[in-house]
């Protein structure tokens with residue numbers, strides 16, 4: 001272990017607890033064996049709870065920090081358009097999403113994919129990125145992502161856990177579907193989930209409950225990857 005590795009290990013343990021010294025993980029490489037679960041109420045919505053290890057999450061957050069994207073308190077969003085403008089970690093993340101879904105599809109027996117094949121095979125898979133920072137109490141209003149973005153959207157969650165709610169665009173009587181987004185989890189939205197359901201994160205007091213328990217809120221960072229329509 002180099003001095004840098006030792007330091008990183010110490011910080012990881014401080015942030016995530018002593019289970020964080022996952023030394024078996026190969027350097028910088030993303031694992032491809034992931035467990036994907038379909039959110040059955042919302043067609044086209046899939047969640048992978050442990051997409052990134054603590055170390056991988058830490059590295060992305062450190063890279064964002066080193067680039068000073070959010071050094072001013074008034075800035076809470078960073079956008080990048082075009083493959084050549086995406087940071088290298090976002091390109092690796094995109095690549096690992098594709099590999100992970102392909103591998104999942106090969107190993108499962110049902111014929112359901114977290115991303116439809118025509119999207120999984122497009123080039124590039126994503127060419128636009130938004131990083132959002134939310135301080136306690138801050139969230140995002142119910143919305144459908146702009147139509148200038150193609151189908152197939154990925155959201156990586158970092159730091160504070162939160163509940164994202166999905167509500168259908170047309171049937172106002174349907175109860176919102178809550179999805180628990182823990183740090184390192186990845187959501188994929190396509191088809192109905194992307195076009196016919198709104199998503200929302202309401203972090204005002206009283207709204208962040210999971211299984212009846214209020215969630216402790218700290219800063220949350222998310223990375224959204226999308227593809228601009230051609």
Ligand SMILES: O=C(O)CCC(=O)C(=O)O
Nearest residue numbers: 130132140145155222224
């Ligand atoms: O921060 C998130 O998890 C969601 C972000 C989002 O929905 C968006 O940028 O359109």
Ligand SMILES: [Fe+2]
Nearest residue numbers: 143144145199
């Ligand atoms: Fe969105």
